[in-house]
Amino acid sequence: IYIYSGNDISSLSVCQPCYVVPEPDRIIVDTDVVEKEEIKPVPSSDKWKIGDLTMPSGVKYALPSTQIGRTDVNTVTNWNAPLVWEGTFDPVVIDAIYKKMDPRIAVVVFAVGKYTRFLRGFLESGEKYFLVDFRITYYIFTDNEKEVPRVALNKGRKITVVTVPSATRWQDVVLGRMKWATITIDKQIRQEADYLFMMDIDSVFHGRVGAEALSRLSAVLHRGYYKRTNRDDFPYERRPQSKAYIPIDEGDYYYTAAVWGGYLEDMYNLVKYCYNMSEEDKKNNIEAVWQEESHLNRYLLYNKPTKVLSPEYLWSDYDSVPSDIKVVRISQLVKNYAEVRPNGGH
Ligand SMILES: CC(=O)N[C@H]1[C@@H](OP(=O)(O)OP(=O)(O)OC[C@H]2O[C@@H](n3ccc(=O)[nH]c3=O)[C@H](O)[C@@H]2O)O[C@H](CO)[C@H](O)[C@@H]1O
Numbered sequence: 001i002y003i004y005s006g007n008d009i010s011s012l013s014v015c016q017p018c019y020v021v022p023e024p025d026r027i028i029v030d031t032d033v034v035e036k037e038e039i040k041p042v043p044s045s046d047k048w049k050i051g052d053l054t055m056p057s058g059v060k061y062a063l064p065s066t067q068i069g070r071t072d073v074n075t076v077t078n079w080n081a082p083l084v085w086e087g088t089f090d091p092v093v094i095d096a097i098y099k100k101m102d103p104r105i106a107v108v109v110f111a112v113g114k115y116t117r118f119l120r121g122f123l124e125s126g127e128k129y130f131l132v133d134f135r136i137t138y139y140i141f142t143d144n145e146k147e148v149p150r151v152a153l154n155k156g157r158k159i160t161v162v163t164v165p166s167a168t169r170w171q172d173v174v175l176g177r178m179k180w181a182t183i184t185i186d187k188q189i190r191q192e193a194d195y196l197f198m199m200d201i202d203s204v205f206h207g208r209v210g211a212e213a214l215s216r217l218s219a220v221l222h223r224g225y226y227k228r229t230n231r232d233d234f235p236y237e238r239r240p241q242s243k244a245y246i247p248i249d250e251g252d253y254y255y256t257a258a259v260w261g262g263y264l265e266d267m268y269n270l271v272k273y274c275y276n277m278s279e280e281d282k283k284n285n286i287e288a289v290w291q292e293e294s295h296l297n298r299y300l301l302y303n304k305p306t307k308v309l310s311p312e313y314l315w316s317d318y319d320s321v322p323s324d325i326k327v328v329r330i331s332q333l334v335k336n337y338a339e340v341r342p343n344g345g346h
């Protein structure tokens with residue numbers, strides 16, 4: 001155990017509604033933690049129980065049908081998990097069920113270098129549309145906490161800033177997310193959350209993202225490959241030397257790494273898996289073609305997600321919206337890759 005002092009990992013809470021920023025706490029980081037395989041105790045919560053689909057009496061909502069539903073898209077995977085589209089859930093029902101459990105939700109985002117410019121749009125739109133009325137902590141990992149904007153947050157929601165080192169390669173930031181998130185979940189987030197989402201910061205909420213996105217492990221279909229892509233055209237890692245390798249004749253879907261979430265402990269295992277696998281790759285002088293997204297896709301092929309979210313949950317301002325996307329809930333911004341990244345574009 002040592003104190004990581006080269007680049008302090010500090011944490012501070014932005015108090016609402018007074019916006020007085022307290023002195024950052026110093027977090028002592030146990031860097032051995034990611035190597036250890038011991039099972040951590042899961043903090044018990046008497047309010048929040050897995051698989052508890054109860055709801056209060058007296059809630060008014062439309063009669064559900066066994067006959068009428070979406071017919072233009074598939075709404076179930078071949079392992080019988082929901083494939084979530086607009087029209088496959090009643091927001092009143094699903095929110096009432098999960099609201100009763102009142103889970104604590106951690107949202108992990110990185111804003112390193114010039115990406116701090118995306119924080120305001122993400123947070124302000126998140127307050128309008130993201131799990132409204134649920135308890136959320138935004139964990140903002142940044143190398144420049146002065147640029148974290150003071151955004152008005154709704155009740156039960158807060159921001160925690162975690163300081164991380166700057167980087168000279170964007171690839172190191174996207175992969176570094178796995179390392180710093182693993183360490184910080186171990187150190188702090190585990191005590192504070194029941195669910196965890198990992199998200200790209202260059203995203204804006206445009207529509208409701210609610211309890212229908214919650215499950216043990218929820219992954220989002222990448223908008224670029226969800227409709228008519230053959231297995232051998234998925235941009236999986238294809239070099240057998242990499243830990244992210246997927247053979248040409250295997251695969252279900254191609255998932256984006258820009259939005260994924262689930263139970264805290266399941267997400268912890270997955271984030272740590274992506275970290276460990278990328279470290280293995282580094283030892284072998286290889287970096288997966290789409291960094292952590294490649295490792296994520298390999299994991300999800302052999303450990304199926306319990307919910308698959310349609311590309312409504314991550315569209316892009318670069319693309320027009322096809323007729324099967326009835327609502328764009330989150331969209332990636334158009335950005336000048338060469339300008340915003342420390343080492344230029346792709
Ligand atoms: C839509 C989608 O599939 N997105 C994925 C795609 O990224 P994108 O091309 O959308 O990558 P990106 O530039 O948004 O980088 C991913 C995220 O890393 C953070 N960041 C990155 C660079 C930097 O200098 N500072 C910084 O803070 C920031 O939170 C950003 O949103 O490919 C990446 C890996 O190649 C990740 O798998 C992304 O999740």
Ligand SMILES: [Mn+2]
Binds near residue numbers: 200201202332
């Ligand atoms: Mn992005």
